[in-house]
Amino acid sequence: MEAPMRLSRYFLPILRETPKEAEIVSHRLMLRAGMIRQESAGIYAWLPLGLKVLNNITRIIREEQNRAGAIECLMPVIQSADLWRESGRYDAYGKEMLRIKDRHEREMLFGPTNEEMITEIFRAYVRSYKDLPLNLYHIQWKFRDEVRPRFGVMRSREFLMKDAYSFDLTAEAGRHSYNRMFVAYLRTFARMGLTAIPMAAESGPIGGNLSHEFIILADTGESEVFCHKDFLTFPPPPADVDFDDAAALEGIVGQWTSRYAATSEMHDANAFAAVPDAAKVSARGIEVGHIFYFGTKYSEPMKAVVNGPDGKEVVVQMGSYGIGPSRLVAALIEAGHDDNGIVWPESVAPFYVGVADLKIGDAATDKVCGELVEQLENAGLDVLHDDRDKRPGAKFATLDLIGLPWQILVGPKGLAEGRVEVKRRKTGERELLAPADAVARIVDAAKQAGA
RNA sequence: CGGGGUAUAGCGCAGCCUGGUAGCGCGGAAGUUUUGGGUACUUCAGGUCGCAGGUUCGAAUCCUGCUGCCCCGACCA
Numbered sequence: 001m002e003a004p005m006r007l008s009r010y011f012l013p014i015l016r017e018t019p020k021e022a023e024i025v026s027h028r029l030m031l032r033a034g035m036i037r038q039e040s041a042g043i044y045a046w047l048p049l050g051l052k053v054l055n056n057i058t059r060i061i062r063e064e065q066n067r068a069g070a071i072e073c074l075m076p077v078i079q080s081a082d083l084w085r086e087s088g089r090y091d092a093y094g095k096e097m098l099r100i101k102d103r104h105e106r107e108m109l110f111g112p113t114n115e116e117m118i119t120e121i122f123r124a125y126v127r128s129y130k131d132l133p134l135n136l137y138h139i140q141w142k143f144r145d146e147v148r149p150r151f152g153v154m155r156s157r158e159f160l161m162k163d164a165y166s167f168d169l170t171a172e173a174g175r176h177s178y179n180r181m182f183v184a185y186l187r188t189f190a191r192m193g194l195t196a197i198p199m200a201a202e203s204g205p206i207g208g209n210l211s212h213e214f215i216i217l218a219d220t221g222e223s224e225v226f227c228h229k230d231f232l233t234f235p236p237p238p239a240d241v242d243f244d245d246a247a248a249l250e251g252i253v254g255q256w257t258s259r260y261a262a263t264s265e266m267h268d269a270n271a272f273a274a275v276p277d278a279a280k281v282s283a284r285g286i287e288v289g290h291i292f293y294f295g296t297k298y299s300e301p302m303k304a305v306v307n308g309p310d311g312k313e314v315v316v317q318m319g320s321y322g323i324g325p326s327r328l329v330a331a332l333i334e335a336g337h338d339d340n341g342i343v344w345p346e347s348v349a350p351f352y353v354g355v356a357d358l359k360i361g362d363a364a365t366d367k368v369c370g371e372l373v374e375q376l377e378n379a380g381l382d383v384l385h386d387d388r389d390k391r392p393g394a395k396f397a398t399l400d401l402i403g404l405p406w407q408i409l410v411g412p413k414g415l416a417e418g419r420v421e422v423k424r425r426k427t428g429e430r431e432l433l434a435p436a437d438a439v440a441r442i443v444d445a446a447k448q449a450g451a
Numbered sequence: 452c453g454g455g456g457u458a459u460a461g462c463g464c465a466g467c468c469u470g471g472u473a474g475c476g477c478g479g480a481a482g483u484u485u486u487g488g489g490u491a492c493u494u495c496a497g498g499u500c501g502c503a504g505g506u507u508c509g510a511a512u513c514c515u516g517c518u519g520c521c522c523c524g525a526c527c528a
Contacts, residue, residue: 016477016489017463021521031462041520095452096527113528147452147526161528213528222527290528324528358487393488400488411487421487 005351007386007398011048014398024220026333027152029342033402035329042149042157049402050329052350054160057325057332058139060191060347061162068184068243070135070164075117077141081107083116086302096144110143115298115320118165122316123304129169129314132306133177137164139325153326154286154334155222160326166319169308171295174317178210178293179249181321183237185214185289186256188323190236193345194335196288197231199261213263214289214323218334221284226272228259229279263287286331293319342403343426346449351384352376353442354404356395358411360387365410368420368435372408375436379443400425406442410435 013034021038022028030036035050046054062072081099084090090097098110111117118136126134139162149157166177182198189196194216201213215225237252260275262268263285272280296315298304305313336343346352353376357369369385376383384404386395392411399407409421419432422441433441 013461014478015462019462020457020464023522038520094526142528144527148522148524150522155527159528287528322528327528362486391488391490392486393490396488398489409487413487 005384007384008388010384012398012402013047014401022152024151024154024334025337026154026220026330029333029337029401030152030330033342036153038152040157042146042155044153044156044158049350053329053332053344053348054325056348056350057192057328058160058162061139061188061323061325064184064188064191065137065162065164067187068135068180069133070137070181070184072138073121073136074138075111075114075121075140077111077143078108079111079114079117081109083120084109087116087119087298088301089116096146098143098145111140112142112144113161113320113322114138114140114163115165115318116302119298119302119304119318122165122167123299123302126167126304127306129306129308132316133166133168133173135164135166135177135180137162137321151220151222152330154330156326159324162323162325164321166321167299167304168317169306169314171317174293174295174319176246176249178291178319179246179253180243181291181319182212182253182256183241183243183249185291185321185323186236186252187239187241189214189216189288191347192328192332193347194288194332195232197225197227197261197285198256199225199227199263199285200266201263201290210293212257212291213287214291215263215285215287216331216335217281217283218286218331219284220334221286223285223287224264224267225262225281225283225285226264226267227261227281227283228275229281230259231256231261232281286327286334288328288331289321289323291319291321293317337403340397341401344403344405346405346446349405350382350402351404352381352446353406353408354384354386354399354402355408356386356392356399356410358392358395358409360389362412364415365412368415369410372410372420372435372439375439376442379439379446381443381446406445408438408442 015032018028019031022031030050033049034047036044036046039045081090097112100108100110102108139160141158142161143158146155146157149155164181168174168177196214196216198212199215201211234255242248260271295317299316299318304316306316308314332345332348333342336345355369355372357365359365373383373385403425405425407423407425409423414420414432418434420435420438421430422433422438423430
Protein backbone atom coordinates (compact mmCIF):
# COMPACT_ATOMS: atom_id res chain seq x y z
CA MET A 1 0.00 0.00 0.00
CA GLU A 2 1.38 3.36 -0.98
CA ALA A 3 0.56 6.91 -0.04
CA PRO A 4 -2.02 8.53 -2.34
CA MET A 5 -0.24 10.10 -5.25
CA ARG A 6 -0.86 13.70 -6.13
CA LEU A 7 -0.61 14.02 -9.87
CA SER A 8 0.87 17.51 -9.57
CA ARG A 9 3.87 15.92 -7.90
CA TYR A 10 4.02 12.75 -9.94
CA PHE A 11 6.00 12.12 -13.10
CA LEU A 12 3.48 11.33 -15.79
CA PRO A 13 4.64 12.72 -19.14
CA ILE A 14 1.42 12.38 -21.16
CA LEU A 15 1.69 12.95 -24.90
CA ARG A 16 -1.20 14.45 -26.72
CA GLU A 17 0.05 13.37 -30.10
CA THR A 18 1.24 9.97 -31.11
CA PRO A 19 4.92 9.55 -31.94
CA LYS A 20 5.14 8.38 -35.51
CA GLU A 21 7.16 5.24 -34.89
CA ALA A 22 4.35 3.60 -32.95
CA GLU A 23 2.41 1.27 -35.19
CA ILE A 24 0.29 -0.86 -32.91
CA VAL A 25 -2.16 0.37 -30.33
CA SER A 26 -0.30 -0.85 -27.25
CA HIS A 27 2.89 0.90 -28.33
CA ARG A 28 1.01 4.11 -29.10
CA LEU A 29 -0.83 4.10 -25.80
CA MET A 30 2.23 3.22 -23.73
CA LEU A 31 4.07 6.19 -25.21
CA ARG A 32 1.09 8.52 -24.89
CA ALA A 33 0.38 7.47 -21.32
CA GLY A 34 3.99 8.14 -20.33
CA MET A 35 4.73 4.51 -19.43
CA ILE A 36 7.89 3.95 -21.42
CA ARG A 37 10.52 5.82 -23.36
CA GLN A 38 12.56 4.33 -26.15
CA GLU A 39 16.29 4.70 -25.57
CA SER A 40 17.50 2.60 -28.49
CA ALA A 41 15.94 0.25 -30.99
CA GLY A 42 14.13 -2.33 -28.87
CA ILE A 43 15.41 -0.88 -25.59
CA TYR A 44 13.10 1.03 -23.28
CA ALA A 45 13.19 2.95 -20.04
CA TRP A 46 10.20 2.24 -17.79
CA LEU A 47 8.66 5.42 -16.47
CA PRO A 48 6.75 5.41 -13.16
CA LEU A 49 3.32 4.50 -14.50
CA GLY A 50 4.70 1.71 -16.67
CA LEU A 51 6.79 0.37 -13.84
CA LYS A 52 3.78 0.18 -11.56
CA VAL A 53 1.96 -2.02 -14.05
CA LEU A 54 5.03 -4.14 -14.62
CA ASN A 55 5.42 -4.62 -10.87
CA ASN A 56 1.77 -5.58 -10.49
CA ILE A 57 2.21 -8.21 -13.16
CA THR A 58 5.35 -9.65 -11.58
CA ARG A 59 3.58 -9.68 -8.21
CA ILE A 60 0.85 -11.92 -9.58
CA ILE A 61 3.41 -14.11 -11.31
CA ARG A 62 5.37 -14.49 -8.06
CA GLU A 63 2.27 -15.36 -6.07
CA GLU A 64 1.29 -18.09 -8.51
CA GLN A 65 4.81 -19.45 -8.89
CA ASN A 66 5.17 -19.67 -5.14
CA ARG A 67 1.76 -21.29 -4.82
CA ALA A 68 2.82 -23.94 -7.32
CA GLY A 69 5.93 -24.72 -5.31
CA ALA A 70 8.58 -22.83 -7.25
CA ILE A 71 11.24 -20.96 -5.29
CA GLU A 72 12.54 -17.56 -6.29
CA CYS A 73 16.21 -16.75 -6.80
CA LEU A 74 18.03 -14.24 -9.01
CA MET A 75 20.73 -14.93 -11.54
CA PRO A 76 22.98 -12.34 -13.18
CA VAL A 77 22.38 -10.69 -16.55
CA ILE A 78 26.00 -11.14 -17.63
CA GLN A 79 27.19 -14.70 -18.12
CA SER A 80 30.46 -16.35 -19.05
CA ALA A 81 30.86 -17.81 -22.53
CA ASP A 82 32.51 -20.88 -20.99
CA LEU A 83 29.22 -21.93 -19.45
CA TRP A 84 27.58 -21.91 -22.85
CA ARG A 85 30.40 -23.87 -24.44
CA GLU A 86 29.62 -26.71 -22.05
CA SER A 87 26.13 -27.13 -23.45
CA GLY A 88 27.23 -26.49 -27.01
CA ARG A 89 24.93 -23.51 -27.35
CA TYR A 90 27.64 -20.83 -27.53
CA ASP A 91 28.11 -21.53 -31.21
CA ALA A 92 24.55 -22.73 -31.81
CA TYR A 93 22.76 -19.63 -30.56
CA GLY A 94 23.81 -17.32 -33.37
CA LYS A 95 23.72 -13.57 -33.64
CA GLU A 96 20.74 -13.16 -31.34
CA MET A 97 23.15 -13.54 -28.46
CA LEU A 98 24.87 -10.29 -27.56
CA ARG A 99 28.51 -11.17 -26.99
CA ILE A 100 30.78 -8.83 -25.08
CA LYS A 101 34.30 -8.80 -23.71
CA ASP A 102 35.42 -7.56 -20.34
CA ARG A 103 38.64 -5.58 -19.68
CA HIS A 104 40.62 -8.82 -19.50
CA GLU A 105 39.35 -9.83 -22.93
CA ARG A 106 37.29 -12.60 -21.34
CA GLU A 107 34.34 -13.60 -23.45
CA MET A 108 31.05 -12.79 -21.77
CA LEU A 109 27.49 -12.49 -22.93
CA PHE A 110 24.29 -10.74 -22.00
CA GLY A 111 22.04 -13.65 -21.07
CA PRO A 112 19.24 -14.52 -23.49
CA THR A 113 18.12 -17.32 -21.12
CA ASN A 114 19.51 -19.24 -18.16
CA GLU A 115 19.35 -23.01 -18.62
CA GLU A 116 23.12 -23.38 -18.45
CA MET A 117 23.51 -21.23 -15.38
CA ILE A 118 20.74 -22.87 -13.40
CA THR A 119 22.14 -26.28 -14.28
CA GLU A 120 25.55 -25.17 -13.06
CA ILE A 121 24.02 -23.98 -9.79
CA PHE A 122 22.04 -27.17 -9.39
CA ARG A 123 24.95 -29.53 -9.97
CA ALA A 124 27.15 -27.59 -7.55
CA TYR A 125 24.87 -28.36 -4.61
CA VAL A 126 22.36 -31.10 -5.28
CA ARG A 127 23.62 -34.66 -4.88
CA SER A 128 20.65 -36.69 -3.69
CA TYR A 129 17.29 -37.67 -5.06
CA LYS A 130 15.93 -36.64 -1.65
CA ASP A 131 16.38 -32.99 -2.67
CA LEU A 132 14.03 -33.47 -5.61
CA PRO A 133 11.74 -32.26 -6.97
CA LEU A 134 13.13 -28.75 -7.18
CA ASN A 135 11.87 -25.77 -9.14
CA LEU A 136 13.81 -22.51 -9.06
CA TYR A 137 12.66 -19.38 -10.84
CA HIS A 138 13.85 -15.85 -11.31
CA ILE A 139 12.56 -12.66 -12.86
CA GLN A 140 15.35 -10.90 -14.69
CA TRP A 141 16.13 -8.72 -17.69
CA LYS A 142 17.25 -10.57 -20.76
CA PHE A 143 18.65 -9.53 -24.05
CA ARG A 144 18.13 -11.04 -27.44
CA ASP A 145 19.60 -9.09 -30.30
CA GLU A 146 16.54 -9.30 -32.51
CA VAL A 147 17.19 -8.60 -36.15
CA ARG A 148 14.25 -6.33 -36.16
CA PRO A 149 12.77 -5.20 -32.88
CA ARG A 150 9.29 -3.70 -33.26
CA PHE A 151 5.94 -3.08 -31.67
CA GLY A 152 7.40 -1.40 -28.59
CA VAL A 153 7.90 -3.74 -25.66
CA MET A 154 6.03 -6.48 -27.52
CA ARG A 155 9.14 -7.41 -29.43
CA SER A 156 11.98 -5.59 -27.77
CA ARG A 157 15.60 -6.62 -27.50
CA GLU A 158 15.80 -6.08 -23.77
CA PHE A 159 12.86 -7.62 -21.97
CA LEU A 160 11.84 -8.82 -18.55
CA MET A 161 11.40 -12.54 -18.24
CA LYS A 162 10.24 -14.93 -15.56
CA ASP A 163 12.03 -18.23 -16.02
CA ALA A 164 11.42 -21.29 -13.89
CA TYR A 165 13.55 -24.42 -14.11
CA SER A 166 12.45 -27.79 -12.78
CA PHE A 167 14.59 -30.75 -11.74
CA ASP A 168 13.24 -34.24 -11.22
CA LEU A 169 14.46 -37.79 -10.79
CA THR A 170 12.16 -39.44 -13.29
CA ALA A 171 10.27 -38.57 -16.42
CA GLU A 172 6.98 -39.13 -14.57
CA ALA A 173 7.98 -36.69 -11.86
CA GLY A 174 9.17 -34.30 -14.55
CA ARG A 175 5.76 -34.47 -16.14
CA HIS A 176 4.20 -33.55 -12.81
CA SER A 177 6.52 -30.54 -12.59
CA TYR A 178 5.51 -29.55 -16.11
CA ASN A 179 1.86 -29.81 -15.15
CA ARG A 180 2.42 -27.66 -12.06
CA MET A 181 3.65 -24.84 -14.24
CA PHE A 182 0.95 -25.45 -16.83
CA VAL A 183 -1.74 -25.02 -14.17
CA ALA A 184 0.07 -22.09 -12.52
CA TYR A 185 0.13 -20.34 -15.91
CA LEU A 186 -3.59 -20.79 -16.44
CA ARG A 187 -4.18 -19.19 -13.05
CA THR A 188 -1.65 -16.42 -13.61
CA PHE A 189 -3.20 -15.25 -16.87
CA ALA A 190 -6.74 -15.67 -15.59
CA ARG A 191 -5.93 -13.35 -12.69
CA MET A 192 -4.99 -10.71 -15.23
CA GLY A 193 -8.32 -11.12 -16.95
CA LEU A 194 -6.84 -13.00 -19.89
CA THR A 195 -7.78 -16.31 -21.43
CA ALA A 196 -4.47 -17.79 -22.49
CA ILE A 197 -4.82 -20.85 -24.68
CA PRO A 198 -2.12 -23.51 -24.44
CA MET A 199 -1.08 -24.46 -27.93
CA ALA A 200 1.20 -27.13 -29.24
CA ALA A 201 4.46 -25.38 -30.01
CA GLU A 202 7.88 -25.70 -31.54
CA SER A 203 10.54 -25.89 -28.89
CA GLY A 204 13.12 -23.98 -30.94
CA PRO A 205 16.61 -23.44 -29.55
CA ILE A 206 15.54 -24.39 -26.02
CA GLY A 207 15.01 -27.98 -27.15
CA GLY A 208 12.89 -30.85 -25.97
CA ASN A 209 9.80 -32.60 -27.27
CA LEU A 210 6.98 -31.40 -25.02
CA SER A 211 6.14 -27.74 -25.21
CA HIS A 212 3.17 -25.39 -25.04
CA GLU A 213 2.85 -21.76 -25.94
CA PHE A 214 0.26 -19.78 -24.01
CA ILE A 215 -1.45 -17.51 -26.46
CA ILE A 216 -4.03 -14.80 -26.00
CA LEU A 217 -6.21 -13.88 -28.91
CA ALA A 218 -5.80 -10.34 -30.25
CA ASP A 219 -6.22 -8.86 -33.70
CA THR A 220 -2.72 -7.44 -33.64
CA GLY A 221 -1.09 -10.71 -32.60
CA GLU A 222 2.05 -11.75 -34.41
CA SER A 223 1.09 -15.39 -34.81
CA GLU A 224 -1.68 -16.94 -36.80
CA VAL A 225 -3.48 -19.46 -34.58
CA PHE A 226 -6.17 -22.11 -34.93
CA CYS A 227 -8.19 -23.54 -32.08
CA HIS A 228 -11.50 -24.83 -30.79
CA LYS A 229 -13.77 -22.22 -29.24
CA ASP A 230 -14.32 -24.35 -26.13
CA PHE A 231 -11.09 -22.92 -24.75
CA LEU A 232 -12.86 -19.63 -24.23
CA THR A 233 -15.30 -21.25 -21.81
CA PHE A 234 -13.03 -23.57 -19.82
CA PRO A 235 -12.89 -22.47 -16.16
CA PRO A 236 -9.48 -21.47 -14.82
CA PRO A 237 -8.09 -23.70 -12.04
CA PRO A 238 -9.36 -22.65 -8.59
CA ALA A 239 -7.16 -20.98 -5.98
CA ASP A 240 -7.24 -24.06 -3.77
CA VAL A 241 -5.96 -26.48 -6.38
CA ASP A 242 -3.58 -28.98 -4.76
CA PHE A 243 -0.32 -28.79 -6.68
CA ASP A 244 0.94 -31.96 -5.01
CA ASP A 245 -1.98 -33.93 -6.40
CA ALA A 246 -0.52 -35.22 -9.65
CA ALA A 247 -3.79 -36.77 -10.79
CA ALA A 248 -5.75 -33.56 -10.23
CA LEU A 249 -3.21 -31.56 -12.21
CA GLU A 250 -3.24 -34.13 -14.98
CA GLY A 251 -7.00 -33.71 -15.10
CA ILE A 252 -6.78 -29.94 -15.53
CA VAL A 253 -4.04 -30.21 -18.13
CA GLY A 254 -6.07 -32.92 -19.82
CA GLN A 255 -9.03 -30.62 -20.20
CA TRP A 256 -6.93 -27.75 -21.49
CA THR A 257 -5.28 -29.96 -24.09
CA SER A 258 -8.43 -31.84 -25.06
CA ARG A 259 -9.27 -29.58 -27.99
CA TYR A 260 -7.39 -28.61 -31.07
CA ALA A 261 -5.07 -25.60 -30.67
CA ALA A 262 -1.96 -24.78 -32.66
CA THR A 263 0.04 -21.92 -34.04
CA SER A 264 0.60 -21.76 -37.77
CA GLU A 265 4.02 -23.45 -37.49
CA MET A 266 2.45 -26.52 -35.89
CA HIS A 267 -0.88 -26.30 -37.65
CA ASP A 268 -2.34 -29.57 -38.87
CA ALA A 269 -5.03 -28.76 -41.40
CA ASN A 270 -6.46 -32.28 -41.30
CA ALA A 271 -6.85 -32.27 -37.54
CA PHE A 272 -8.39 -28.80 -37.67
CA ALA A 273 -10.82 -29.98 -40.35
CA ALA A 274 -12.22 -32.42 -37.79
CA VAL A 275 -13.27 -29.52 -35.57
CA PRO A 276 -16.93 -28.62 -36.19
CA ASP A 277 -17.17 -25.48 -38.31
CA ALA A 278 -19.15 -23.64 -35.65
CA ALA A 279 -16.35 -24.27 -33.15
CA LYS A 280 -13.45 -23.30 -35.39
CA VAL A 281 -11.52 -20.26 -34.26
CA SER A 282 -9.01 -18.92 -36.71
CA ALA A 283 -7.42 -15.81 -35.32
CA ARG A 284 -4.27 -13.97 -34.44
CA GLY A 285 -2.56 -14.38 -31.11
CA ILE A 286 0.11 -13.04 -28.83
CA GLU A 287 2.45 -15.47 -27.12
CA VAL A 288 2.66 -14.55 -23.44
CA GLY A 289 4.20 -17.71 -22.04
CA HIS A 290 6.07 -20.77 -23.19
CA ILE A 291 6.85 -23.95 -21.29
CA PHE A 292 9.25 -26.73 -22.22
CA TYR A 293 10.01 -30.21 -21.01
CA PHE A 294 13.41 -31.15 -22.37
CA GLY A 295 14.56 -34.05 -20.20
CA THR A 296 18.33 -34.33 -20.11
CA LYS A 297 19.29 -31.91 -22.86
CA TYR A 298 21.34 -29.78 -20.45
CA SER A 299 21.78 -32.11 -17.49
CA GLU A 300 23.52 -34.72 -19.67
CA PRO A 301 26.31 -32.58 -21.19
CA MET A 302 26.64 -30.52 -18.03
CA LYS A 303 26.63 -33.55 -15.76
CA ALA A 304 23.79 -32.60 -13.45
CA VAL A 305 23.34 -35.92 -11.65
CA VAL A 306 22.03 -37.11 -8.31
CA ASN A 307 22.29 -40.39 -6.45
CA GLY A 308 19.09 -42.36 -6.67
CA PRO A 309 17.61 -44.55 -3.93
CA ASP A 310 19.71 -47.43 -5.19
CA GLY A 311 22.94 -45.45 -4.90
CA LYS A 312 23.37 -45.17 -8.64
CA GLU A 313 23.85 -41.85 -10.41
CA VAL A 314 20.86 -40.55 -12.33
CA VAL A 315 20.91 -37.68 -14.84
CA VAL A 316 18.13 -35.32 -13.79
CA GLN A 317 15.06 -34.47 -15.86
CA MET A 318 14.56 -30.81 -16.58
CA GLY A 319 12.02 -28.36 -17.91
CA SER A 320 11.90 -24.58 -18.25
CA TYR A 321 8.97 -22.22 -18.09
CA GLY A 322 8.90 -18.63 -19.29
CA ILE A 323 6.53 -15.70 -19.01
CA GLY A 324 7.40 -12.28 -20.40
CA PRO A 325 6.06 -9.63 -18.00
CA SER A 326 7.19 -6.71 -20.16
CA ARG A 327 5.46 -8.19 -23.18
CA LEU A 328 2.38 -8.85 -21.03
CA VAL A 329 2.04 -5.14 -20.34
CA ALA A 330 1.60 -4.58 -24.06
CA ALA A 331 -0.55 -7.67 -24.50
CA LEU A 332 -2.91 -6.46 -21.78
CA ILE A 333 -3.34 -3.19 -23.63
CA GLU A 334 -3.94 -4.95 -26.93
CA ALA A 335 -6.66 -6.90 -25.15
CA GLY A 336 -8.02 -3.92 -23.22
CA HIS A 337 -8.40 -0.49 -24.77
CA ASP A 338 -10.86 1.77 -26.54
CA ASP A 339 -10.70 4.99 -28.53
CA ASN A 340 -9.97 7.02 -25.41
CA GLY A 341 -7.09 4.96 -24.12
CA ILE A 342 -6.15 2.01 -21.99
CA VAL A 343 -8.63 -0.06 -19.97
CA TRP A 344 -6.65 -1.94 -17.32
CA PRO A 345 -7.87 -5.06 -15.59
CA GLU A 346 -8.28 -4.25 -11.90
CA SER A 347 -5.51 -6.63 -10.85
CA VAL A 348 -2.74 -4.83 -12.72
CA ALA A 349 -3.97 -1.23 -12.97
CA PRO A 350 -1.29 1.27 -11.93
CA PHE A 351 -3.79 2.89 -9.56
CA TYR A 352 -7.18 1.51 -8.62
CA VAL A 353 -9.05 4.81 -8.65
CA GLY A 354 -8.43 8.35 -9.83
CA VAL A 355 -9.96 11.30 -8.00
CA ALA A 356 -10.18 14.39 -10.20
CA ASP A 357 -10.65 17.78 -8.61
CA LEU A 358 -12.37 19.65 -11.43
CA LYS A 359 -11.85 23.07 -9.91
CA ILE A 360 -8.61 23.43 -8.04
CA GLY A 361 -8.81 26.24 -5.52
CA ASP A 362 -12.52 25.81 -4.94
CA ALA A 363 -12.91 25.26 -1.21
CA ALA A 364 -15.67 22.69 -1.60
CA THR A 365 -14.07 20.53 -4.30
CA ASP A 366 -10.65 20.66 -2.65
CA LYS A 367 -12.11 19.57 0.66
CA VAL A 368 -14.21 16.73 -0.72
CA CYS A 369 -11.34 15.45 -2.85
CA GLY A 370 -9.05 15.41 0.16
CA GLU A 371 -11.61 13.43 2.15
CA LEU A 372 -12.29 10.98 -0.67
CA VAL A 373 -8.61 10.33 -1.20
CA GLU A 374 -8.06 9.76 2.49
CA GLN A 375 -11.00 7.37 2.84
CA LEU A 376 -10.08 5.36 -0.24
CA GLU A 377 -6.52 5.20 0.95
CA ASN A 378 -7.63 4.03 4.39
CA ALA A 379 -9.64 1.30 2.68
CA GLY A 380 -6.38 0.01 1.25
CA LEU A 381 -6.80 1.24 -2.33
CA ASP A 382 -4.15 2.76 -4.54
CA VAL A 383 -5.34 6.28 -5.35
CA LEU A 384 -4.23 8.87 -7.88
CA HIS A 385 -5.37 12.38 -6.97
CA ASP A 386 -5.52 14.67 -10.00
CA ASP A 387 -4.87 18.01 -8.33
CA ARG A 388 -3.40 19.70 -11.40
CA ASP A 389 -4.68 23.14 -12.28
CA LYS A 390 -6.13 22.06 -15.62
CA ARG A 391 -9.36 22.26 -17.47
CA PRO A 392 -11.87 19.52 -16.64
CA GLY A 393 -11.65 18.19 -20.19
CA ALA A 394 -7.93 17.65 -19.87
CA LYS A 395 -8.47 15.70 -16.67
CA PHE A 396 -11.13 13.47 -18.17
CA ALA A 397 -8.88 12.77 -21.12
CA THR A 398 -5.90 11.96 -18.90
CA LEU A 399 -7.84 9.58 -16.67
CA ASP A 400 -9.36 7.80 -19.63
CA LEU A 401 -5.98 7.53 -21.31
CA ILE A 402 -4.20 5.93 -18.38
CA GLY A 403 -7.10 3.56 -17.88
CA LEU A 404 -7.67 3.40 -14.12
CA PRO A 405 -10.66 1.12 -13.36
CA TRP A 406 -12.57 3.82 -11.46
CA GLN A 407 -12.80 7.58 -11.59
CA ILE A 408 -14.41 9.98 -9.15
CA LEU A 409 -15.08 13.37 -10.68
CA VAL A 410 -15.57 16.17 -8.18
CA GLY A 411 -16.85 19.47 -9.51
CA PRO A 412 -18.78 22.45 -8.17
CA LYS A 413 -21.92 21.61 -10.15
CA GLY A 414 -22.28 18.19 -8.65
CA LEU A 415 -21.28 19.28 -5.18
CA ALA A 416 -24.05 21.89 -5.21
CA GLU A 417 -26.36 18.86 -5.16
CA GLY A 418 -24.12 17.04 -2.70
CA ARG A 419 -23.01 14.61 -5.41
CA VAL A 420 -19.83 13.44 -7.07
CA GLU A 421 -19.67 11.41 -10.25
CA VAL A 422 -18.35 7.86 -10.17
CA LYS A 423 -17.30 6.52 -13.52
CA ARG A 424 -16.32 3.00 -14.36
CA ARG A 425 -13.68 3.06 -17.08
CA LYS A 426 -14.47 -0.31 -18.58
CA THR A 427 -18.14 0.34 -19.29
CA GLY A 428 -18.30 4.12 -19.21
CA GLU A 429 -21.18 3.88 -16.70
CA ARG A 430 -21.55 6.97 -14.54
CA GLU A 431 -23.42 7.46 -11.32
CA LEU A 432 -24.04 10.55 -9.26
CA LEU A 433 -23.52 9.63 -5.61
CA ALA A 434 -22.93 11.28 -2.27
CA PRO A 435 -19.18 11.21 -1.53
CA ALA A 436 -19.55 8.57 1.19
CA ASP A 437 -21.55 6.34 -1.17
CA ALA A 438 -18.95 6.79 -3.88
CA VAL A 439 -16.27 5.46 -1.57
CA ALA A 440 -18.48 2.56 -0.53
CA ARG A 441 -19.26 1.69 -4.14
CA ILE A 442 -15.60 1.52 -5.11
CA VAL A 443 -14.47 -0.27 -1.97
CA ASP A 444 -17.18 -2.89 -2.58
CA ALA A 445 -16.09 -3.29 -6.16
CA ALA A 446 -12.51 -3.78 -5.05
CA LYS A 447 -13.56 -6.47 -2.60
CA GLN A 448 -15.54 -8.27 -5.25
CA ALA A 449 -12.63 -8.10 -7.64
CA GLY A 450 -10.51 -9.65 -4.92
CA ALA A 451 -7.95 -6.90 -5.32
C1' C B 452 20.42 -9.96 -43.38
C1' G B 453 17.81 -8.32 -48.17
C1' G B 454 14.27 -4.27 -49.93
C1' G B 455 12.20 0.68 -49.00
C1' G B 456 11.91 5.13 -46.28
C1' U B 457 13.30 8.93 -42.95
C1' A B 458 16.44 12.36 -39.82
C1' U B 459 14.56 20.31 -38.92
C1' A B 460 12.33 22.70 -30.94
C1' G B 461 9.82 17.76 -25.97
C1' C B 462 5.83 15.64 -29.85
C1' G B 463 3.62 16.03 -34.99
C1' C B 464 5.22 18.53 -39.33
C1' A B 465 6.47 22.57 -43.36
C1' G B 466 10.82 24.68 -45.62
C1' C B 467 15.00 21.47 -49.62
C1' C B 468 13.21 20.84 -56.16
C1' U B 469 14.82 26.74 -57.71
C1' G B 470 21.35 27.90 -51.89
C1' G B 471 20.86 34.06 -48.93
C1' U B 472 21.48 31.83 -42.11
C1' A B 473 14.57 28.57 -39.94
C1' G B 474 8.82 28.37 -39.46
C1' C B 475 3.67 26.24 -38.08
C1' G B 476 0.52 23.30 -34.73
C1' C B 477 0.59 20.77 -30.04
C1' G B 478 3.24 20.80 -25.53
C1' G B 479 6.12 24.29 -21.73
C1' A B 480 6.43 29.44 -18.95
C1' A B 481 3.84 34.36 -17.80
C1' G B 482 -0.83 36.82 -18.12
C1' U B 483 -6.04 37.83 -19.32
C1' U B 484 -10.16 34.82 -20.03
C1' U B 485 -12.74 30.36 -19.28
C1' U B 486 -14.69 26.51 -15.71
C1' G B 487 -18.08 19.35 -16.52
C1' G B 488 -15.24 16.24 -22.22
C1' G B 489 -8.06 18.32 -24.46
C1' U B 490 -11.32 26.93 -23.97
C1' A B 491 -9.80 31.47 -26.51
C1' C B 492 -6.39 35.45 -26.94
C1' U B 493 -1.58 37.98 -25.87
C1' U B 494 3.54 37.55 -24.68
C1' C B 495 7.89 34.56 -23.86
C1' A B 496 11.43 30.53 -23.80
C1' G B 497 13.24 26.57 -26.63
C1' G B 498 16.79 24.31 -32.59
C1' U B 499 25.42 23.43 -33.57
C1' C B 500 18.55 21.70 -39.15
C1' G B 501 21.69 13.42 -37.18
C1' C B 502 27.42 13.35 -37.77
C1' A B 503 31.87 14.21 -40.84
C1' G B 504 33.86 15.93 -45.18
C1' G B 505 33.21 18.58 -49.97
C1' U B 506 31.25 22.45 -53.62
C1' U B 507 30.18 27.79 -52.95
C1' C B 508 31.16 34.62 -51.33
C1' G B 509 27.25 31.98 -48.68
C1' A B 510 24.52 25.21 -47.34
C1' A B 511 18.73 22.84 -43.51
C1' U B 512 18.77 23.16 -48.98
C1' C B 513 23.63 20.65 -53.78
C1' C B 514 27.57 16.30 -53.64
C1' U B 515 30.21 12.14 -50.93
C1' G B 516 30.74 9.06 -46.74
C1' C B 517 29.01 7.49 -42.01
C1' U B 518 25.34 6.79 -38.15
C1' G B 519 20.54 6.54 -35.83
C1' C B 520 15.52 5.40 -36.31
C1' C B 521 11.09 3.42 -38.89
C1' C B 522 8.39 0.18 -42.40
C1' C B 523 8.01 -4.70 -45.58
C1' G B 524 10.19 -9.69 -45.73
C1' A B 525 13.05 -14.01 -43.47
C1' C B 526 13.83 -15.08 -37.67
C1' C B 527 11.95 -14.92 -32.62
C1' A B 528 9.38 -14.97 -25.28
